[in-house]
Amino acid sequence: AQSVTQPDIHITVSEGASLELRCNYSYGATPYLFWYVQSPGQGLQLLLKYFSGDTLVQGIKGFEAEFKRSQSSFNLRKPSVHWSDAAEYFCAVGAKTSYDKVIFGPGTSLSVIP
Amino acid sequence: SQTIHQWPATLVQPVGSPLSLECTVEGTSNPNLYWYRQAAGRGLQLLFYSVGIGQISSEVPQNLSASRPQDRQFILSSKKLLLSDSGFYLCAWSVPPYTIYFGEGSWLTVV
Numbered sequence: 001a002q003s004v005t006q007p008d009i010h011i012t013v014s015e016g017a018s019l020e021l022r023c024n025y026s027y028g029a030t031p032y033l034f035w036y037v038q039s040p041g042q043g044l045q046l047l048l049k050y051f052s053g054d055t056l057v058q059g060i061k062g063f064e065a066e067f068k069r070s071q072s073s074f075n076l077r078k079p080s081v082h083w084s085d086a087a088e089y090f091c092a093v094g095a096k097t098s099y100d101k102v103i104f105g106p107g108t109s110l111s112v113i114p
Numbered sequence: 115s116q117t118i119h120q121w122p123a124t125l126v127q128p129v130g131s132p133l134s135l136e137c138t139v140e141g142t143s144n145p146n147l148y149w150y151r152q153a154a155g156r157g158l159q160l161l162f163y164s165v166g167i168g169q170i171s172s173e174v175p176q177n178l179s180a181s182r183p184q185d186r187q188f189i190l191s192s193k194k195l196l197l198s199d200s201g202f203y204l205c206a207w208s209v210p211p212y213t214i215y216f217g218e219g220s221w222l223t224v225v
Binding site for chain 2: 042
């Protein structure tokens with residue numbers, strides 16, 4: 001069975017600073033990997049996904065993530081954070097079974113200091 | 115393009131009352147459909163998924179139920195709500211290549 005950990009419960013960064021959110025997964029085969037963002041009181045929006053191929057994935061809103069099989073990681077990065085990036089970020093790992101079983105991590109809450 | 119609608123957006127229900135949350139997907143056929151719950155300050159818990167009309171699978175035991183009367187309609191129900199049912203409920207859908215897309219969610223407060 002797959003699982004996801006996000007070691008940082010909460011991160012605070014200054015506006016304009018770089019950001020890296022950590023994600024580690026456990027899965028026996030090649031996983032499908034996702035990052036979602038959730039603003040308060042809203043649904044989850046897909047930022048980016050990795051299925052295969054290039055291990056550096058570009059997403060929306062200037063985010064990117066890198067799949068590192070040797071480290072079982074899929075960290076999310078952004079070179080310069082904007083105040084509007086303050087939100088909850090979820091890493092997820094998927095496995096194709098009889099349905100699209102996606103397991104979500106506990107989330108990392110991002111605060112941005114002006 | 116595909117869209118997902120979920121309603122009501124918020125509701126306050128007394129303990130013991132029934133519940134019905136509805137979700138519809140537009141712009142796609144035969145999607146997989148999901149109900150997730152997000153308790154305050156916690157991650158997402160998969161409650162139900164459906165791969166076709168009338169086909170419902172439950173991930174966790176609870177007093178909630180789900181139904182899929184039409185291809186793109188998914189309903190979450192309860193006959194008698196408990197205080198512990200309070201939370202943020204998210205409907206979602208997917209089609210190959212296996213990316214899940216979420217609705218805007220429904221806030222349920224049981225009082």
